[in-house]
Amino acid sequence: MILTEQxxxxxxxxxxxxxxxxxxxxQQAPKALPPPxxxxxxPIAAETIIHRETVPGGWYCVTRLxxxxxxxLVNTDGTSCVSIQAWNAFDPSExxxxxxxxxxxxAASLRKGRVILSDMGRALLSIIEDTSGAHDTMVGGSNAxxxxxxxxxxxxxxxxxxxxxxxxxxxxxxxxVHPSIGFFAPVAVDSQGRFEWHGERRHxxxxxxxxxxxxxxxxxxxxxxxxDPSPSYAPGDIDLIRYQAPQPASDDLCRTVSLEAKxxxxxxxxxxxxxxxxx
Numbered sequence: 001m002i003l004t005e006q007x008x009x010x011x012x013x014x015x016x017x018x019x020x021x022x023x024x025x026x027q028q029a030p031k032a033l034p035p036p037x038x039x040x041x042x043p044i045a046a047e048t049i050i051h052r053e054t055v056p057g058g059w060y061c062v063t064r065l066x067x068x069x070x071x072x073l074v075n076t077d078g079t080s081c082v083s084i085q086a087w088n089a090f091d092p093s094e095x096x097x098x099x100x101x102x103x104x105x106x107a108a109s110l111r112k113g114r115v116i117l118s119d120m121g122r123a124l125l126s127i128i129e130d131t132s133g134a135h136d137t138m139v140g141g142s143n144a145x146x147x148x149x150x151x152x153x154x155x156x157x158x159x160x161x162x163x164x165x166x167x168x169x170x171x172x173x174x175x176x177v178h179p180s181i182g183f184f185a186p187v188a189v190d191s192q193g194r195f196e197w198h199g200e201r202r203h204x205x206x207x208x209x210x211x212x213x214x215x216x217x218x219x220x221x222x223x224x225x226x227x228d229p230s231p232s233y234a235p236g237d238i239d240l241i242r243y244q245a246p247q248p249a250s251d252d253l254c255r256t257v258s259l260e261a262k263x264x265x266x267x268x269x270x271x272x273x274x275x276x277x278x279x
Contacts, residue, residue, distance in 0.1 A: 003192070011193070031257045033113040039205050042129045044072065048244040057235030060162035060221040062169050063242060064089060065212035070128065070245035073220070075184040077236025078204030081225040083141040083159045083180040085166075086116070086124050089215040090275070092172055094120045098137050098179050104260045108189075110135040113253045115261055116181065116210070122271060123264040124216060126254035128245065129209035134201035136185035139227060146226040151233050159221045166219035183208050185225045197227045211245045211254070213268055 003011065050069065055061050057080065065071055073082045088094035097119040102108050104117055112130040115123045141159025148154050163177045186201035222238045224230065248255060255265050 031113070031253065033111055033257070034253070036133050037112060037129045037131045037207075039131050039203070039207075041131075042207075042209065044241060044243050049241060050244065051242045053240055055220065055222045055238050055240060057222055057237060058157035058233075060166050060219060061240065062166045062217070062219050063240070065216045065218055065242065067212050067215050068245060068247070070209050070211040070243055071218065072129075072239075072241040072243065073183055073208045073210070074239040074241070075132075075202065075204070075206040075236075076239050078202055078206070079230075079234065079236040080222050080238050081136075081141075081185045081228065081235070082183040082208075082238055083163075083221045083223070084183070084210075085163055085178060085180050085219045087170070087172070087176070087217045088118065088124075089217050092170075092176060092217065094118050094122070095176070095178050096124055096181065098140075098181050101181070102137050104264070105258065106260075108137050109133065110137060110181070110183075113257050115213070115254050115264060117264055118214075120267070120271075121264060122267045123213040123254075123261070125210040126213055126252075127208060128211045128254065129207070132184060132201070132203070132206040132208065134184065134186035134198065135208075136182040136187040136225065138189075139182070139185070139187055139195060139225070141180045141182060141221060142223050142226045147233070150224075150226065150228075151231075156233050157223055159223045162221040162223060163219055166221070170217045170219070172217075180221070182225055185227075187225075187227060195227060197225075197229055199229070209245075211248075213265070214271075 086096040101117045111133040114127050116125040118124045143158050143160035147156045147158050167176050186198040188196045
């Protein structure tokens with residue numbers, strides 16, 4: 001699509017406004033984020049592993065994550081997109097909010113050092129390890145319609161239906177299913193605001209470690225991303241490892257990387273203090 005001169009002017013005006021608001025929102029310069037985790041780095045000690053399983057291509061799973069536990073998502077074959085949804089285990093009306101995750105941290109990209117926020121302004125998950133950095137916070141998962149358009153057939157499993165089924169297993173229902181975040185989904189935006197797919201950024205054995213900052217219900221779907229250009233529906237297996245994460249240090253990167261992250265964890269502290277008081 002070619003923009004008119006007026007449309008280009010509006011784009012530039014909006015960009016300038018965004019940069020002004022971003023500057024105001026970042027009165028303190030955030031810490032620099034680290035490079036990706038090496039694929040042979042961050043080994044998990046065997047005694048800390050709580051559970052592990054393989055999710056075949058097209059399928060899903062649900063789990064509970066206690067605060068302080070972590071979930072490693074492994075792109076075992078290098079061909080999978082791992083979509084997640086998460087809810088506060090004690091109040092599922094609080095849920096992962098991809099829009100706030102983007103706008104509060106002034107970044108659409110997820111990588112080591114970022115946090116995933118709830119719609120209550122609290123930190124649900126911290127990304128404590130990440131070999132990839134190629135993730136999607138904007139497009140979302142597949143559904144029956146996107147599958148039919150991509151593969152010219154019906155009946156293939158998709159992310160939306162997987163999450164509806166997962167919600168039922170967690171005692172939730174269709175209305176509790178919300179926009180998801182996709183890991184190992186190398187989506188970028190070009191200068192014209194169009195989505196691009198960079199498949200060369202997806203590699204066999206990539207992993208992401210998500211540390212739970214509250215007690216959570218988590219659903220994971222292993223279906224192809226709607227922008228994946230592969231003509232065949234052939235997602236590989238993914239491996240999930242739930243383990244006890246190390247106790248965060250006082251200078252934990254995810255908790256101190258920016259004023260916005262600090263505020264989210266302050267909100268967590270107020271919430272947890274109130275939960276203890278009500279117990």
